[in-house]
Amino acid sequence: MSALQDLVTDVAAVPATPTKSLRLGMLASLAVLLLLLGAPLLLKSFVIFQITMVLIYAIAILGLNILTGGSGQVSLGHSAFYAIGAYSSAILIEHYDVHYGLTLPVAGVVCFAFGFLFGLPALRLSGVYLALATFALAIAMPQLLKLSVFERWTGGVQGLVVTKPDAPFGLPISQDVWLYGVTLAIALAVYLTAVNLLTSRSGRAMMAIRDNEIAACAMGVDVALYKTLAFGISAGITGVAGGLGAIAVQFVAPDSYTIQLAIALFVGMVVGGVGWLPGSLVGAGFIVFVPNLAEGISKGLSGAVFGVILILVIFLAPHGARQIATRVQHWMHRLRSK
């Protein structure tokens, strides 16, 4: 209990103004963007696929980050929203022949609705109790997807195979590169929107709730509205990521969206730094690549190795990538002033 609270309250303790602490400096942002844009020219297509997955998870973690870092609510159930997004896209593409690009906003809206509705009862819960409630959601989701009532659409336990889109207008690039481009564009759009949201009036209201709910209430912030809104937006963004994930993996099945995914997203958020949006990308990289690294060290003990790495990261940099970024920035300042 205290660990969770620490994480959340520690974010508040950072003295920097929100605008600065939310995004990278201009230079660093450009560098990252250039790297991501140049990647398809240099890398094998399977690595491009991996980076696409990193970006997709980054979007999902960003969604979670808005909820936890922004409004201070903890969720262990974001795999459920990811699943709803994935299934929305998959069902629309496969059963109703909808263009994949159109299914993503639908996935987002559907998840926003689900998230908003789930946020209503969640209002009564906070801290570990909310974490538990969302945990239940994550546990229930794979079973709900298996229900025979929905089997006509979901394919039940067998799941659904999704067709991967070709590049439009006969562009001479592979499906992988095209999908990477689409994902990168969406990730950028989501990132910019999220930064703007958190620096807006609504964002300040959310952060006020995170820092001190009573004080926020006293200042006239509609606590209930902003808390549920945060849940909705967070779920919506994660849903878009789920839709993209379904298209990239070309397959959805209940077993893809277990509690393990929820925990992976949570780990990604913590490793990236709670409340620090660029950290989402780092966290996503962590949950995609570190398990492979762990497996390379020992196949039988890959889970244990992953655990050790995770403990080391949390021990050495408890605030995740954000802490490292701040440290680097600090050093750069010193170098310059010398």
Next chain:
Amino acid sequence: MISIQTLRCAVLSTALIALTATAALAQKKYDTGASDAEIRIGNILPYSGPASAYGVIGRIEAAYFKMLNEQGGINGRKINFISYDDGYSPAKAVEQARKLVESDEVLFIAGALGTPSNSAIQKYMNARKVPQLFAASGATKFGDYKTFPWTMGWQPAYQSEGRIYAAHLLREKPDAKIAVLYQNDDFGKDLLKGLKDGLGDNAAMIVAEDSYEVAEPSIDSHIVKLKSSGADALVSITTPKFAAQALKKAAELDWKPTYFQSNVASSVGGVLKPAGFAIAQGVLSANYAKDGADAQWDDDAGMKNFYGFLAKYAPDANRADGAVVYGYGHAQTVAQVLKQAGDNLTRDNIMKQAANLKDFAPDTLLPGITINTSASDFHPIEQLQMMRFEGETWQLFGPIVTAEIGG
């Protein structure tokens, strides 16, 4: 200084070597992943996550190829068996399959485990025209040679097993009232479908159906419910932990139906012994492989090979574990395909040879059960034999049944 003669000699011999080399090359054909020295095989298994108990299959397969390599490899080529963890997550399976095909450049992928993971990579493998050999799943869809000519299963389809139980019931107990307990996933539903298809017009014999989730700690309540339906036959489509629980609970309630136990949980060491031999008497099941813990195979030539292999290459493996027997038979089938392929190691020929297995009998299959495939038959093992538990072993009875599934 070199004389002209030696030079001429050198030139001649070089020419000769070059000629023979090209002649040899003309016979050998390679795709990515195969060369004179080695053949790279990819594999994906859940070493971590909820299905990690199956990870042992990969260790046994790796050990089997190590043994072959020490014996000189297959047709003089060493096997490089590259196995990755997917944690039973379809998304991860796709990533690992792509890594194997595009980065490690394997000749083919053999024995990826689980219906979800195999479903997830099926489209990719077929688009790439890389063989997805011997998928470790009983789902019927991995034998669809028309839509997916690069995918092939291995073990009998769950539906075949269901049909065999149905046939037995119709023959021995045509007035049975059947209760079905099944795991709510692809395995449970597929087997149940086979059972219903097998019963055909008599599907009304099923008086109660109940499903459970893998996440449930205990399935006692389901057994109580099924008993109350008044059924006198129970088909337990369960995995080991739940199979043992169901057996125990039925005995506790003094319910003695004609009891069918699905093959995946028919292990003597893993299920029947923990449940108690006394209450497992008379339980029926069907099988295609020998049980590593069953004493009746101690003098069996094939199982002697298997035990010898375990003693030397996997001394810490539990021979009573069905997954160990599975891995051995599976690896042996892969090796057979490579032997048949000879020096023509193209992906096309690998698929052709996999679809050209004739009466191949791995050491661990029951006597009389063989692997047969053809261009229009992508279900390698299709035979099963009924068995009844007596004393401390399974007693096989009746004929070997071939249950081919239409489509």
